Amino acid sequence: MRKGLNSKATSGKLAITSVALQDHIARNLQLQNLSLCDPVKTRWCRRAATETHCKRNHGTVTQKGPQQHDGEEKEYVLDPAAPPLTLAQKLGLVQSPARKLTVDEWSQVKSRSIHEGDSKQPCVICREEFRLQTQVLLSCSHVFHRACLQAFERFSGRKCCPMCRKEQYETRVIHDGARLFKERCAIRIQACWRGYVVRKWYGHMKKTVPPKDKQLRRKFFETKVIQRDTQDCPICLTALCSARLEPEAGRTLAQHHSNRRTVLLSCSHLFHQPCLEAFEAFCVEGRPTCPLCRSPYHKILV
Structure with a gap:
């Protein structure tokens, strides 16, 4: 009797173990939904079941495209949810995921x-x-x-x-x-x-x-004067320097106006020194400004 009982229990365990392993292998190989009578319908059913399972467990988590949340791209997990444990995994015959x-x-x-x-x-x-x-x-x-x-x-x-x-x-x-x-x-x-x-x-x-260095400052104003190409004094409207002969006196105008030296202002304008001094004498303001650009200036003889 004991031998019969032991043999029946052993055979029952073996049957359960074999069924559990067979079910686990079938699920791993995705053979549980195979049907020889209508394979097209079987594939369609399996696809629909997979989509329903993903939507039910993840919602929009398993989407492949980028998601945005409040103007920012949202992170999401690509892996689907783990399938339910098989009987072999529950019995400890196969390692659980x-x-x-x-x-x-x-x-x-x-x-x-x-x-x-x-x-x-x-x-x-x-x-x-x-x-x-x-x-x-x-x-x-x-x-x-x-x-x-x-x-x-x-x-x-x-x-x-x-x-x-x-x-x-x-x-x-x-x-x-x-x-x-x-x-x-x-x-x-x-x-x-x-x-x-x-x-x-x-x-x-x-x-x-203008720069503060003397040489660079001089070069700066010389460049300004060359760019302006000034030839006449803006106040007296005569040439700043000329070598034309005066027929009546028989001498050059430069010799006649030898005391009229040229003054360069910090705003790069040129004037005769006497003309600028006369302008400064008649200036009503406290500090004279340039007759052309009306800006405060510093002057130097050239």
């Missing part, structure tokens, strides 16, 4: 990635900057291009991190690389604009403000 990361755990993973500066460095696979391309963060805190990671998984034939070789990782779409790239672009645009404004201001100041 790893638990999905929570929001707090993802925050810790991202903090570790930011501390290591992975988003500031180029992608390890293609060795190019992330820029505005889609970027994924793995549960092991390594960052790659989404297209590069998909290509690596397709050609390697398994799901393992290219850096640390961790298998069965989770992926999350992030936008740190795009945000850093936008910040660098904004800084470059601001630097170009500020450089343009400073160069324009310096060029205007170099043309209008």
Whole structure:
């Protein structure tokens, strides 16, 4: 009797174990929905069931496109929800899948990635900057291009991190690389604009403000005088210097006006010295200004 009972219990355990393993293998190989009578209908039903399961468990979390939340791109997990445990996993015959990361755990993973500066460095696979391309963060805190990671998984034939070789990782779409790239672009645009404004201001100041060095100051005013091409005194309207002969006196006008020396003002205007002194004598204001541009000046004999 005992032998019969033991044999029946053993056979029952073996039956349960075999059924559990068979169900687990069938689910892993996605054979539970196969139907030889109508394979087209079976594929359509399986696809509809998968979409319903994803929508029920994730909502918009499993979408492939970028999401925006209050004007900012939102991060989302790419991996679908874990399927329910099989009988073999519940009985401990097969190892259960790893638990999905929570929001707090993802925050810790991202903090570790930011501390290591992975988003500031180029992608390890293609060795190019992330820029505005889609970027994924793995549960092991390594960052790659989404297209590069998909290509690596397709050609390697398994799901393992290219850096640390961790298998069965989770992926999350992030936008740190795009945000850093936008910040660098904004800084470059601001630097170009500020450089343009400073160069324009310096060029205007170099043309209008005389330098303090005597030689540079003299050269500055000589350049101004050459640019103006002044030949007559604006006050008396006679030539500042002339070598024409005066027929009646038989001598040059320069000899006749030998005491009329030329005065250069700090505003780059030229006058006869007696004309400017007469103007200053008749000036009513406390400090005389230039007869042409009405600006305060300093004068020097040339």
